[in-house]
Amino acid sequence: IIPHEKRIGDKQLTQYFVNTCDGFIAMSKSVLEELAIFTDSPHKRYIPHPIYDNYGELLPKIAARQWLGLEQDDKVLLFFGLVRKYKGLDILLEAMADERIKQANIKLMVVGEYYDDKSYYEELINKYQLQNNIISKPQFIPNEEVRYYFCAADMLVQPYKTATQSGISQMAYHFERPMLVSNVGGLPEIVPHGVVGYVVPPTAKEVADSIMDFYQQNKEATFTQNVAEQKKQFSWERMVDGVLELEKVIRGM
Numbered sequence: 377i378i379p380h381e382k383r384i385g386d387k388q389l390t391q392y393f394v395n396t397c398d399g400f401i402a403m404s405k406s407v408l409e410e411l412a413i414f415t416d417s418p419h420k421r422y423i424p425h426p427i428y429d430n431y432g433e434l435l436p437k438i439a440a441r442q443w444l445g446l447e448q449d450d451k452v453l454l455f456f457g458l459v460r461k462y463k464g465l466d467i468l469l470e471a472m473a474d475e476r477i478k479q480a481n482i483k484l485m486v487v488g489e490y491y492d493d494k495s496y497y498e499e500l501i502n503k504y505q506l507q508n509n510i511i512s513k514p515q516f517i518p519n520e521e522v523r524y525y526f527c528a529a530d531m532l533v534q535p536y537k538t539a540t541q542s543g544i545s546q547m548a549y550h551f552e553r554p555m556l557v558s559n560v561g562g563l564p565e566i567v568p569h570g571v572v573g574y575v576v577p578p579t580a581k582e583v584a585d586s587i588m589d590f591y592q593q594n595k596e597a598t599f600t601q602n603v604a605e606q607k608k609q610f611s612w613e614r615m616v617d618g619v620l621e622l623e624k625v626i627r628g629m
Contacts, residue, residue, distance in 0.1 A: 377390060377394075377402075377407055377410050377411055377413075377414065378390070378410050378413075381460070381461065381462065390414060391414050394411070394414040394415050395415075397415075397417075398419065398626050399417070399419035399420070399421075399622050399623070399625075399626050400415075400417065400419065400420045400421070401421055401423055401615075401618065401619060401622065402420065402421070402422050402423075403422075403423065403424060403425040403562070404422070404424075404425075404561060404562020404565060405422050405562060405565055406561045406562045406565075407561075407562065408420055408421075408422045419622060419625060419626050421618050421621075421622050423614060423615050423618040423619075424565070424566060424609065424610050424614075425542070425543060425545075425546050425566070425610065426546065426610050426611060426612045426614070426615045427546045427547075427549050427550045427607055427610045427611070427612075428543060428546050428547045428550055429550050430519065431519055431520075431522040431523050431526075431547065431550065431551075432519075432520060432522070432523045433523070434523070434527060434550075434551055434552060435523055435524065435527040436527070437527055437528060439527075440523070440524045440525075440526075440527035440528035441528045443524045443528075444524055444525070444528050446511075446528055450481075450483055451480060451481065451482040451483065451530060451591055452482075452483050452484075452485060452511075452528060452529050452530055453482065453483070453484045453485065453529060453530060453531055453532075453533050453587065454484075454485045454487065454525060454526065454528075454529035454531070454532050454533065454553075455468055455484060455485065455486045455487065455488075455532075455533055455534075456485075456487045456488055456525060456526070456532065456544055456547070457487075457488045457544045458488050458489055458490075458491050459486070459488055459489065459490045459491060459492050459494075459497070459514075460491045460492050461492050461537070462536060462537045462538045462539075463534070463535075463536050463537070464534075464535035464536050464537045464558065464578050465486065465497055465535075466496070466497065466500060467535040467537070467578055467579065467580055467583060468484065468533055468535045468580075468583060469484075469497065469500045469501060469504065469506065469510075470500070470504070470580035471535070471580040471581075471583035471584040471587065472484055472504070472506055472509055472510070472584075473504035473506065473580075474580070474581075474584035474588075476584065476588050477509075477584055477587060477588065478509065480588070480591060481509070482509065482587065482591070483509050483510070483511055484506075484509060484510055484511065484533075485511040485513065485525060485528075485529065486510060486511070486512050486513065486514070487513040487517060487525050488513070488514070488515075488516075488517070489514065489515060489516050490514055494514065513525075522547070523551060526547060526548065526550075526551035526553055527551055527553075529553060530553075530554070530590070530591075530596055531553065531554040531555065531556055531573065531587075531590055531596070531599075532544070532545075532548040532553050532554070532555045532556070532573075533555075533556045533583070533587070534555065534556065534557045534558065534563065535556075535557075535558050535578050535583050536557070536558050536560055536561070536563065536578065537558070537560065537578050538560055538561060539557075539558070539560045539561035539562065539563050542557075542562075542563060542566075545557065545563065545566055545567060546566075546610060548603070549566075549603060549606070549607040549610060550607065552600055552603045552604045552607070553600070553603065554572060554573045554590070554595065554596060554599035554600060554603060555567050555572060555573035555574075555603075556573050556574040556576065556583065556586050556587065556590070557573065557574070557575055557576075558575070558576060558577065558578035559575050559576060559577055559578075560578065563575065566610070568602075568606065571599075571602050571606065572599055572602045572603045572606050573599055573603075574586040574589075574590070
């Protein structure tokens, strides 16, 4: 309800829009709280973002890496989606520059279109001499190819500077991948720390520390098992039931 990247007139336009609505479904508790700035309507509900399940079935990691041309024993992280300032790719690149990560030869796949100045991130890669550690795919990924990137990765990393909820996290749930997210907005609500991954402040050191813990403590198998269990709560049926329930309340049924 409050844009990540603010512009003049945002508040007025949002207020105008909110005034036309009979009810609200928020997919994170933080957005539900922000709604109070614009309306005191009692017709508000929190329902978690359902899982995206339209990208195909899970693949064995060995098959996904073969398709992408990756080595089977590589340590591979994934940053996926549109590259925008608030998503913190610069933080992640600074984390990748940590000498511990370089010595462990951990690789990062950066997959998605740039909605920000691409040269800024290329300068960081050059500055920290990360050319051999970054696998770049700066383009739109067709739906049928998405699963290869998620299934090839050991862990998804989302070092967002601001956030509400994230469809990318729900894609990781579908493909049963561990996650590292920052403790902003609604991300901690859907990524239990130490259960399916890590929730950390959006700083390079905190991100690097968690990446190293993930590999040194061999957390992938445990986190993956927990992701498979946790994802059961994010169903489309729950979303539909919530919408229908709210509609009955609004109609006074």
